[in-house]
Amino acid sequence: MFSQTVKCTVLVLLVAFAAAGPAYCKTFERLQPEITPNYQPDISGTEAGLWMVFNKAEESLKTSPNRLKDPELDHYLKTVICKLSEKFCPEIRVYVMRMPYFNANMAPNGVMQVWTGLLLRVNNEAQLATVLGHEMGHYLRRHSLKSFEDLKHKSVLYTFLSLGIEGALAAGGINPDLGYAAMDMNRVLTYASLFAFSRNQEREADKYGIQLLNNTQLSLEQAPVIWGNLIAEEKSAQHEKKHRSIFFATHPAPKERLANLKEYVQELSEEDGSSGHDNLNAGKYWKYVGPHLPMLLEDEINLNQFGRTLYVLRNLLDNNIEPGIVRYYMGELYRRRNKKGDIQLAIQNYLQAIDNNNCPAEAHRSLGLLYYKNGDRASARKEFQKYLDHKPDASDHEMIQFYISSLSGDSK
């Protein structure tokens, strides 16, 4: 407290000397939750109606084929949520969905979805907590309800506008009722998803997220890092317009966001001297996410978005995450793109993969294929054999065996 006052005074003095104009010391103004723990909305209100719809949706989520069912990972995510807010964590239900894009979302009834594409792009627990805290911010400030109320008012205007369209339809002999095909429950749902949260709500959630992160021992400095990485990933995919990130399609002004986050972190650090906020917990994070890494990378690579995927893979290598696995997928990335020089790059990556632990047996198969392509029959045969040695029950065993036998004879 004392140090903060001193700092402020110094700053005020400096600014006062330096220039005319108002001088102030910005402090972090804390947001308050709009709900109490175990909150249940009044059954006669709008909010209860929204909860009803989302409670039903949660039932579908539970048995969704897209759900990644890993109780240990679920439990880990929950412990991170509890670090962020002990008070509210019991009522938040988290579901990991196998969706290879950077996203998480929060329903008004406390259901949180975390997508696998997000897990792949987060380097440690501190970054994960940043995103989870952001989502909890939406929940604690009841953003869904506010969006819905806002929408109701907007749609009145829409109806006035559509009266004109309807007149035209009727004049053209088309039953205006068909024009209402769009109006029903699906509209509520569509609106709920498409309008989602406003820019201001995103800002507020960012701020709340940092505030919650400050409750933990995790590094606040990691909060801007994740958004910085996303901006960089976006840049690396500039030539792949069709692969525009969903995240950026819906969350405006990433640079502004990054600046805001840095400011919040600065304010909070000044407040308590940033003591005790230096944990990254990367090891812990990868202990639970790591077992899924091959699947996450497989899904990522199948999106066929070279620049973006290359960025993600490099980021993993920079953080020294499973080079045996990551190098293999980098090899796959080059092999599948197959531009000039890519074969050589692919081979280099496979060889590096093999030098590391946990390299998938498929690295030998891919190497075999590329050697075969290059006309190096002896090496190809050797790699195919290694593949089968490492994976005797491979589903393509017969085919690879056929390759080996056709390579065994004298060169034709």
Place this chain on the structure above:
Amino acid sequence: MDSFTRTGGTVRISGSGNILYAARLSGLLIIILLATGCATTKSFSSISNLRPTDKELKIVLMPLDVQLSILTAGGTLEPQAQWTRDAKRNMVDALDEIGKERSNDFIVYKEPEQLDASARKILEIERLHRAVGQAILFHKYVVPLPTKKNAFDWTLGPEVSVLRKKTHADYALFIHVQDSYSSAGRIFMQVLAAGLGMGIRGGRQAGFTSLVDLTTGNIVWFNYINNPAGDLRTPEPAMKTVKLLLKGLPE
């Protein structure tokens, strides 16, 4: 038409919607089917008698897939939890009474607190029914499929046997209803539009019921209702709606 509902499901947002993506089609189909006028039902049946033998017959009532909403001035549907709760209670009471009149045969499926493997399967079957029901609505009532001209051969597949094992029932009855009520603002808009010589729809009841053979999974009877009146919030009109939903159910 507005541009929002036409945007496909590819846009995923840090909001709350994508988990509900699958539900989108249902309302659309029901609305296409709506025509003005009084309550109508239309049913299809591939059997006339549920009891070919003398043995006791059991029909399991699946959890009611019902939602009541306010139709706001702007045409947004605002789901109502209390109304929905009351409606379900009224419908269950009505079904109970009708079951007694039918001398038998209705039993109620209750989802267990802890979902075991078969309860999960049953949840999936409920969702499958919703999807198949929508397909029937669309292809039997709106755009007929050339291959299904005279046939009524929709099925949920033999996996429904899990429901038979769990409940010992011969058939399952699924009921899906969307029921909306105009708000004061909506009524104002309707009057205003009428003054301009146009029609804006008010709240209405639309739904479908199907009877599924739990040995084969075949939908042996299907009924669609469209009712611009009706009120599920109070017992007596709720009974009327339930009777419409079950109109033509084979004995």
